[in-house]
Amino acid sequence: MVHIKKGELTQEEKDLLEVIGKGTVQEAGTLLASKNVHVNCLDENGMTPLMHAAYKGKLDMCKLLLRHGADVNCHQHEHGYTALMFAALSGNKDITWVMLEAGAETDVVNSVGRTAAQMAAFVGQHDCVTIINNFFPREKLDYYTKPQGLDKEPRLPPKLASPLHKIITTTNLHPVKIVMLINENPLLAEEAALNKCYKVMDLICEKCMKQRDMNEVLAMKMHYISCIFQKCINFLKDGENKLDTLIKSLLKGRPSDGFPIYQEKIIRESIRKFPYCEATLLQQLVRSIAPVEIGSDPTAFSVLTQAITGQVGFVDVEFCTTCGEKGASKRCSVCKMVIYCDQTCQKTHWFAHKKICKNLKDIYEKQQLEAAKEKSEEENNSKLDVNSNCVNEEQPEAETGISQEDCNPKDSVEGERESLQSDAGLECLQDAPVGPQLSEE
Ligand SMILES: [Zn+2]
Numbered sequence: 002m003v004h005i006k007k008g009e010l011t012q013e014e015k016d017l018l019e020v021i022g023k024g025t026v027q028e029a030g031t032l033l034a035s036k037n038v039h040v041n042c043l044d045e046n047g048m049t050p051l052m053h054a055a056y057k058g059k060l061d062m063c064k065l066l067l068r069h070g071a072d073v074n075c076h077q078h079e080h081g082y083t084a085l086m087f088a089a090l091s092g093n094k095d096i097t098w099v100m101l102e103a104g105a106e107t108d109v110v111n112s113v114g115r116t117a118a119q120m121a122a123f124v125g126q127h128d129c130v131t132i133i134n135n136f137f138p139r140e141k142l143d144y145y146t147k148p149q150g151l152d153k154e155p156r157l158p159p160k161l162a163s164p165l166h167k168i169i170t171t172t173n174l175h176p177v178k179i180v181m182l183i184n185e186n187p188l189l190a191e192e193a194a195l196n197k198c199y200k201v202m203d204l205i206c207e208k209c210m211k212q213r214d215m216n217e218v219l220a221m222k223m224h225y226i227s228c229i230f231q232k233c234i235n236f237l238k239d240g241e242n243k244l245d246t247l248i249k250s251l252l253k254g255r256p257s258d259g260f261p262i263y264q265e266k267i268i269r270e271s272i273r274k275f276p277y278c279e280a281t282l283l284q285q286l287v288r289s290i291a292p293v294e295i296g297s298d299p300t301a302f303s304v305l306t307q308a309i310t311g312q313v314g315f316v317d318v319e320f321c322t323t324c325g326e327k328g329a330s331k332r333c334s335v336c337k338m339v340i341y342c343d344q345t346c347q348k349t350h351w352f353a354h355k356k357i358c359k360n361l362k363d364i365y366e367k368q369q370l371e372a373a374k375e376k377s378e379e380e381n382n383s384k385l386d387v388n389s390n391c392v393n394e395e396q397p398e399a400e401t402g403i404s405q406e407d408c409n410p411k412d413s414v415e416g417e418r419e420s421l422q423s424d425a426g427l428e429c430l431q432d433a434p435v436g437p438q439l440s441e442e
Pocket residue numbers: 321322323324325326329341342343346
């Protein structure tokens with residue numbers, strides 16, 4: 002092992018740091034081949050070439066340096082920063098991911114006691130926080146696919162490792178999404194498989210809590226997903242297609258406003274059942290949720306999501322009403338108040354949504370009218386001095402945002418089908434030209 006001292010760089014090493022900032026990967030590769038370059042050399046602040054590349058957001062340079070044996074967990078920086086911290090601070094999601102894949106420790110702290118995720122949250126790089134908090138390397142799961150100790154069989158059949166890994170690394174914790182992911186995989190969607198999976202997640206949860214550097218976030222996530230798996234098992238016991246029944250139960254809204262009571266209760270219950278009552282995260286969650294009456298904000302789902310993924314109220318992103326997926330863009334063409342990923346999600350939700358769609362439409366129209374009124378009043382006020390006759394002429398035009406069909410509410414399902422289709426040309430349904438196929442009742 003070469004002894005590396007801070008700030009004692011060879012000329013080639015200085016060149017390498019230059020090239021990382023401004024040069025090409027080829028140039029860096031040539032320098033790295035030189036015997037005068039140590040890949041983990043330290044500049045006067047204790048920064049390695051990898052830290053420089055991460056901080057400057059150079060993905061290819063990071064990959065090159067890692068291939069050349071760069072130490073992803075080097076901790077010689079004067080303020081205790083690691084390459085992962087620099088990646089997270091730079092807000093580069095790919096580099097953050099590459100560092101994690103390369104084995105970056107997530108619980109190392111800098112000189113003021115902050116982890117990479119905490120530093121990223123502090124500077125508003127929430128995507129990186131999400132990536133770090135939800136990282137779970139595949140090898141850690143593969144451990145359970147081999148018999149351990151006196152076990153004759155592995156705790157997790159190897160064929161289940163991939164589908165399970167996909168679920169435990171998801172950043173969308175919506176219970177409907179988790180059940181959908183299970184439902185779409187025939188390997189997972191059976192009692193015996195789910196039984197094995199939830200027990201493995203419980204073991205991971207226990208490990209997270211008992212290891213030296215406790216990871217409460219990951220422990221809570223594992224426990225929560227394990228609870229959803231157990232719910233699936235209960236529903237599967239009742240017969241065929243029972244996961245669809247579970248999805249419906251999760252989406253069913255109360256008559257007054259469509260709020261999904263069962264979903265809220267399931268999430269609250271699983272948080273409450275977290276087996277380590279001394280955990281700070283659990284206490285935080287309970288404090289945020291307990292005073293909230295069921296049906297009011299914040300929902301247990303939003304509190305849990307925020308605690309686990311670090312996501313806080315995105316202003317510019319919309320979430321699917323059915324499955325909670327980020328970036329949904331298809332609006333119900335009747336009420337325009339709910340939004341979905343696609344027609345599948347819209348169809349899944351329709352049995353519940355159709356009961357309140359009309360009410361939501363009235364609310365939407367009222368809002369539009371008020372907005373239009375306000376706008377025309379504003380315009381009128383500005384024109385008032387010039388010509389006071391304009392006031393009444395402009396009002397009818399302000400309402401043109403609402404189409405004629407919309408003003409003609411129909412009550413039967415058939416009527417709803419028609420009105421859904423009659424609006425199909427509206428911008429938000431461009432990719433889904435036909436309204437939901439109302440196959441049920
Ligand atoms: Zn969706």
